[in-house]
Amino acid sequence: MNDSTHPAPTPAPPGFDDVLAAAARIAPHAHATPVLRSRVLDALAGCELHFKCENLQRGGAFKFRGACNAIFSLGEEEVARGVVTQSSGNHGGAVALASRLRGTRATVVAPRSTPKVKLAAIESYGGRVVPCDTTQASRDEITAQVLAETGGVLVHPFNDPRVIAGQGTATLELLCSAPGIDAVIAPVSGGGLLSGSAIAAHGRGRDIDVFGAEPIGARDAHDSLRSGERITGRVADTVCDGLRAELGTLTFPILREHVREILLVDDAQVVAAMRLLWERMKLVVEPSGAVPLAAVLAHPQHFAGRRVGIILSGGNVDLDALPALFGRSG
Amino acid sequence: MNDSTHPAPTPAPPGFDDVLAAAARIAPHAHATPVLRSRVLDALAGCELHFKCENLQRGGAFKFRGACNAIFSLGEEEVARGVVTQSSGNHGGAVALASRLRGTRATVVAPRSTPKVKLAAIESYGGRVVPCDTTQASRDEITAQVLAETGGVLVHPFNDPRVIAGQGTATLELLCSAPGIDAVIAPVSGGGLLSGSAIAAHGRGRDIDVFGAEPIGARDAHDSLRSGERITGRVADTVCDGLRAELGTLTFPILREHVREILLVDDAQVVAAMRLLWERMKLVVEPSGAVPLAAVLAHPQHFAGRRVGIILSGGNVDLDALPALFGRSG
Numbered sequence: 143m144n145d146s147t148h149p150a151p152t153p154a155p156p157g158f159d160d161v162l163a164a165a166a167r168i169a170p171h172a173h174a175t176p177v178l179r180s181r182v183l184d185a186l187a188g189c190e191l192h193f194k195c196e197n198l199q200r201g202g203a204f205k206f207r208g209a210c211n212a213i214f215s216l217g218e219e220e221v222a223r224g225v226v227t228q229s230s231g232n233h234g235g236a237v238a239l240a241s242r243l244r245g246t247r248a249t250v251v252a253p254r255s256t257p258k259v260k261l262a263a264i265e266s267y268g269g270r271v272v273p274c275d276t277t278q279a280s281r282d283e284i285t286a287q288v289l290a291e292t293g294g295v296l297v298h299p300f301n302d303p304r305v306i307a308g309q310g311t312a313t314l315e316l317l318c319s320a321p322g323i324d325a326v327i328a329p330v331s332g333g334g335l336l337s338g339s340a341i342a343a344h345g346r347g348r349d350i351d352v353f354g355a356e357p358i359g360a361r362d363a364h365d366s367l368r369s370g371e372r373i374t375g376r377v378a379d380t381v382c383d384g385l386r387a388e389l390g391t392l393t394f395p396i397l398r399e400h401v402r403e404i405l406l407v408d409d410a411q412v413v414a415a416m417r418l419l420w421e422r423m424k425l426v427v428e429p430s431g432a433v434p435l436a437a438v439l440a441h442p443q444h445f446a447g448r449r450v451g452i453i454l455s456g457g458n459v460d461l462d463a464l465p466a467l468f469g470r471s472g
Numbered sequence: 473m474n475d476s477t478h479p480a481p482t483p484a485p486p487g488f489d490d491v492l493a494a495a496a497r498i499a500p501h502a503h504a505t506p507v508l509r510s511r512v513l514d515a516l517a518g519c520e521l522h523f524k525c526e527n528l529q530r531g532g533a534f535k536f537r538g539a540c541n542a543i544f545s546l547g548e549e550e551v552a553r554g555v556v557t558q559s560s561g562n563h564g565g566a567v568a569l570a571s572r573l574r575g576t577r578a579t580v581v582a583p584r585s586t587p588k589v590k591l592a593a594i595e596s597y598g599g600r601v602v603p604c605d606t607t608q609a610s611r612d613e614i615t616a617q618v619l620a621e622t623g624g625v626l627v628h629p630f631n632d633p634r635v636i637a638g639q640g641t642a643t644l645e646l647l648c649s650a651p652g653i654d655a656v657i658a659p660v661s662g663g664g665l666l667s668g669s670a671i672a673a674h675g676r677g678r679d680i681d682v683f684g685a686e687p688i689g690a691r692d693a694h695d696s697l698r699s700g701e702r703i704t705g706r707v708a709d710t711v712c713d714g715l716r717a718e719l720g721t722l723t724f725p726i727l728r729e730h731v732r733e734i735l736l737v738d739d740a741q742v743v744a745a746m747r748l749l750w751e752r753m754k755l756v757v758e759p760s761g762a763v764p765l766a767a768v769l770a771h772p773q774h775f776a777g778r779r780v781g782i783i784l785s786g787g788n789v790d791l792d793a794l795p796a797l798f799g800r801s802g
Contacts, residue, residue: 176506178528197754198508259751417791421589424527424787426754457754461747465795 152391153303158345160307161338164211165314171210171243175199175312177319182422187438189445192323194316197427197457201263203384204312204335204455205236205299211308212297213240221246226294228252228274228285230386231260232456233299238269249292251285257383259460277377278388300334301390310338316451317343323350325445327434328453330354330363330404331385333393335455340400353444354397354404355437357381357412362388364404367397381409381467384430384456405437405444412436413467419454428459429467482721483633488675490637491668494541495644501540501573505529505642507649512752517768519775522653524646527757527787531593533714534642534665534785535566535629541638542627543570551576556624558582558604558615560716561590562786563629568599579622581615587713589790607707608718630664631720640668646781647673653680655775657764658783660684660693660734661715663723665785670730683774684727684734685767687711687742692718694734697727711739711797714760714786735767735774742766743797749784758789759797 175195183191196204213225224247227237234250241248248269252261253276264271274284289296298305312335313326326343330336336354343350356363359380362373372394378386389397397404407415409429416432419425434452438445459467505525513521526534543555554577557567564580571578578599582591583606594601604614619626628635642665643656656673660666666684673680686693689710692703702724708716719727727734737745739759746762749755764782768775789797 176508178506181530200511202754420756420791424532424756426750426756461750461794461798464791468791 155392155396156303156307156341158341160303161310161314161342161345164207164304164307165311167214168207168210168308168311171200172207173199174315177316178423178425180423183418187445188442189438189447190449191438192316192320192449192451193423194312194451194453195425196312197425197431197454201232201235201239202456202458203232203236204309204453205232206239207311208305208308208334208338209233209236209240209297212302212304213237213244213246215304216244216295220295224249224292224294225297226285226288226292227297227299228281229299230383231256232384232458234269234271235260235263235267235458237297238264238267242268249288249294251281251288253281255383257458257460257463260458263458276386278374299387300332301392303392306334306338306341306393306396308338309335310342312453313339313342313451320449320451323449323451325351325353325448326451326453327353327355327437329385329430329433329455330356330397331360331430332387333363333389333397335453336401337393337396339453340396344400351402352400353437354401355434356404356406357385357433358406358408360385361406363397364406366394367401367404381412382430382433384428385433403444405441407433407436407440411440415439417468425454426457426459427454428456431455431457485722485726486633486637486671488671490633491640491644491672491675494537494634494637495641497544498537498540498638498641501530502537503529504645507646508753510753513748517775518772519768519777520779521768522646522650522779522781523753524642524781524783525755526642527755527761527784531562531565531569532786532788533562533566534639534783535562536569537641538635538638538664538668539563539566539570539627542632542634543567543574543576545634546574546625550625554579554622554624555627556615556618556622557627557629558611559629560713561586562714562788564599564601565590565593565597565788567627568594568597572598579618579624581611581618583611585713587788587790587793590788593788606716608704629717630662631722633722636664636668636671636723636726638668639665640672642783643669643672643781650779650781653779653781655681655683655778656781656783657683657685657767659715659760659763659785660686660727661690661760662717663693663719663727665783666731667723667726669783670726674730681732682730683767684731685764686734686736687715687763688736688738690715691736693727694736696724697731697734711742712760712763714758715763733774735771737763737766737770741770745769747798755784756787756789757784758786761785761787
């Protein structure tokens with residue numbers, strides 16, 4: 143994030159108490175999504191998989207948790223000003239939905255490459271879409287313009303402690319449903335979900351390994367953790383339209399502290415995992431949401447014989463684009 | 473059914489106690505599937521929809537309940553002989569899976585038009601597939617041959633009280649999860665699921681309306697209930713590959729006693745409902761499984777303002793056939 147859209151200093155990271163408070167705040171609005179299992183996929187993976195179905199969350203993705211927590215945390219004066227965000231899709235829909243529930247307006251800056259189904263969702267919830275280019279610089283520039291024009295409040299998709307705490311509630315619920323879990327894996331893009339997952343998992347101790355999963359074509363989080371420097375300015379190239387952001391100033395240090403490793407997968411592995419989820423679990427999961435399963439299958443040494451929680455992060459996919467998508471897995 | 477495959481007189485219909493016994497018998501093996509909701513679909517339907525997700529059942533369909541109850545009811549002598557059935561797909565997979573769990577062999581007589589994914593499932597569970605033509609006469613003829621050759625025990629897909637009682641356990645669970653339900657709707661083909669659903673729904677009283685949902689191109693159940701005569705010998709023409717059977721001698725009188733009405737929908741309505749389930753609920757549901765939602769949307773006068781339980785009967789669909797399928801809904 144550049145200074146124009148994020149003028150305040152990086153806020154303090156949220157703690158486990160913030161995740162608990164978020165769970166209480168969003169409970170009247172969010173679904174407590176089911177945790178599903180599959181014997182077939184367990185056999186394939188050589189471990190016990192517990193799928194937290196955030197594709198079944200309101201708006202079709204975990205993003206509603208963070209957006210709802212942030213927007214229901216706003217004061218009345220902020221609500222009156224309206225909400226602004228930038229999003230490659232799911233966060234935009236979530237902000238639009240949460241804004242409607244709170245009784246305020248949402249403006250969403252979205253790359254022109256955003257899938258139609260995600261743009262339609264934003265508008266169906268009453269949100270206004272402002273297009274931008276796919277680079278982070280363009281996202282930030284247009285977001286700054288919209289903030290200046292509207293006087294709205296920024297609800298950043300990941301570099302916001304309220305958003306991170308909200309995303310962590312998915313893992314909180316997962317650990318309640320499946321208390322024996324000893325590893326959790328979530329996709330990483332800007333790092334909000336993975337940060338929240340880690341804070342929730344480590345809230346009462348450190349005996350759960352937290353992994354990130356990332357497409358090779360958007361491996362900035364992997365490389366940032368390896369190098370110890372937050373990498374910015376790359377252009378992502380992956381089928382995972384939800385995983386093209388880069389780590390934020392707030393999420394990067396949280397991941398450095400909590401995450402054991404970021405596991406990489408290529409797009410063919412992602413699409414194959416997505417197909418398994420559709421065919422064997424009967425769940426519509428978008429490419430980004432299939433990345434953790436792809437990583438478990440591609441890196442079995444980390445998971446053999448363990449009880450693994452997988453965050454199925456979202457299910458918003460253009461059905462008309464499926465033939466092209468599944469064509470990639472041969 | 474002709475006499476060759478069904479030599480015994482029609483057995484007595486199962487009662488509510490049989491459904492309760494089936495629930496206990498299959499509990500160690502079957503999933504207690506989730507009941508999911510969608511505000512978007514509620515608004516579209518003008519009623520409160522509670523989706524019983526049998527697409528998330530083992531084997532991808534409710535059929536595992538009935539097959540499991542029947543096969544775990546067999547005596548040791550019968551188990552030693554092996555199991556034979558006829559099926560357009562999901563029942564075959566369910567019988568193969570339940571047979572493997574019980575430690576016996578399954579032979580499945582299946583029409584050549586059966587989707588590849590369903591044939592693959594039968595074989596993946598260790599079942600043997602014997603092909604037949606799509607007519608009921610061909611199914612019965614080949615089934616009789618296989619029974620004679622193998623000495624196996626017939627587990628009929630619907631005209632069997634153990635199978636019907638097993639199918640009823642889905643509605644039993646649904647009514648436990650959502651006790652205020654005042655209408656239940658399930659697809660009808662041979663009538664096993666709908667019979668079991670009705671017996672379960674009416675087990676403790678008659679204040680729940682039970683509806684069937686049937687494609688126009690396979691409307692024998694609708695016409696049979698209207699005319700009071702069980703109609704046989706038609707050739708079905710519908711995208712719903714799971715709904716091409718005709719009512720049995722056992723299921724027909726149960727439906728006459730319990731079912732308020734069979735509601736008809738055309739294939740375009742089915743595919744549109746299926747698309748809604750994929751896009752809005754993120755659930756992979758096969759065409760047959762989308763028929764009840766299509767019926768609720770097409771016949772709103774029966775459901776306005778009510779609490780409606782919908783059995784999402786299965787999710788076994790060839791992903792490679794999707795473009796052709798969704799092309800039908802325009």
